[in-house]
Amino acid sequence: MAEQLYQRDVYGQALVKLGASDKNIVVLDADLSSSTRTNLFAKQFPDRFFNFGVAEQNMIATAAGLASCGKTVFLSTFAVFAAGRAWDQVRVSLSYNNFNVKIVATHAGITVGPDGASHQALEDIALMRVLANMNIIIPGDGPQTEDAIMAAAQHAGPFYIRLGRSKVATLENKGEFKFGKAQLLTQGNDVTIVACGMMVAQALGAVKNLAAKGINARLINLHTIRPIDSEIILKAARETKLIIACEEHNIFGGLASSIDEVVAENFPVKVIRVGVRNRFGQSGEPDELLKEYNLTSLDIEKAVLSNISVR
């Protein structure tokens, strides 16, 4: 059994590390610091932590003011609020200014679970992806969350980092993390599966099942959505002619759309979307919801099997 970690625990610990080595780091939250785990930083560095209460718009524009004075700002709230509630502040005050602010959004996707649709961000990748200057990382597991946070701290400019609520299995042998460079997790030339976030583990399950059926699937962990690694996607398109795009997000505007844009312009191949198909979420346990919304390794396997023959 692989190690299981909360990405947000890793995030909180990474912030403490960063805060100790860089006095310029300031952290903001909007009344969710115990859930997002920014409370770990708050405890260590109370003078550099500000809680804005339930007021995300103010928090995000305030981050811009801090950044204008040279601060590196990390701010957190749930993904629905970070990307949705304060989108205009993200657009004008952060992205347009190209300020050094890192939005670390937790509780993204359907696996938020029992809180239901209002709290399950299925649109946030789309909302952030359309903004010029914005960088987006969706780490595939716990340890990669630290890599993502460190990369965001090192690279100037606005970032959106998407984390889940539930524990995620730690991926083995994924190699070094490089911002902007996707990771090839398994070799194979029959089909390519591209996934991000907690869907990477589901995809890995599908790859194993497919291997037992004699199908060699290439698995790519597309942890950086922007800037996108076009090279690895086009190579996969040329060599496998079929891509299955897996994301814990609506099928519109997210990872699948990012891949579509790359292949459509350069080397069109079939891209099958495994994602939430134009629905809102609902209450339920994460495992139940993954089944209900067809986001399991079995669903990925089915998507491969029903498309690989017709190519």
Place this chain on the structure above:
Amino acid sequence: MSNKLTTEELVVQARQIRRLIIQMLAEAGSGHPGGSLSATDLITALYFNVLRFNPADSQWPERDRFHMSKGHCCPLWYAVLAQTGYFPKEKLFTLRKLGSMLQGHPDRKTPGVESASGSLGQGLSIALGMSLAAKVDKKDYRVYVLLGDGELQEGSVWEAAMACAHFSCSNICAILDANGCQIDGRCEDIMGLEPLAAKWQAFGWHVIEINGHDMQQILAAYDQAKTIKDKPTIIIARTVKGKGVSFMEGVVGFHGRAPTAEEAKKALEELA
């Protein structure tokens, strides 16, 4: 600025800045004269007699910060920046033209502009961030932000108002250009804002109410704001939209319409 102007000199400078606003808007063919003219006396006094800055080093860490939250009034800001030496006056006539450093709404490519604005309701939060940065860095610079009254209809302004008081940001001085007008008409007809002073007091602010065209009152208000040590200050400046040009004063239509060549000529005669 090191050499302060007398109130008479400030009045002369403000007139010159109003002339530049008219000239640059006429040249641009679009833009917002009304709110630029109503805030001219406030911002002229601020830059010439109050604000600590160095045009030769726009990123000087100790500088006082100014942010224009009502970004559509940037013609005023640009004219003041040119008059205080941030860039040559000729640049003003590139306003709103392709490739210009003087965009239709503030952009960081203009020397002296700290942050973009234009989408209303975000500037007080930006000022709050600047204020908190001073707190973290233990610096003594002050933060000035110009708000419009119509802008106060944005709920996010009140989120920021609450937070500035909560964090006891006494280094913040907000300047409210209360000209009483917005695009669709009089503020009180579109979405009533009064009683302004009571609202800000209730949010924990020190409130100073003045005539925003009286230089002595303006300077006294800035002085008083510096003495307030436990809370943020807002100067509610009662102003006249389009101030200084008779046919623009109080006329809602000049919120977002540039003067024609003929109107500009007439306006410049009045401002001679």
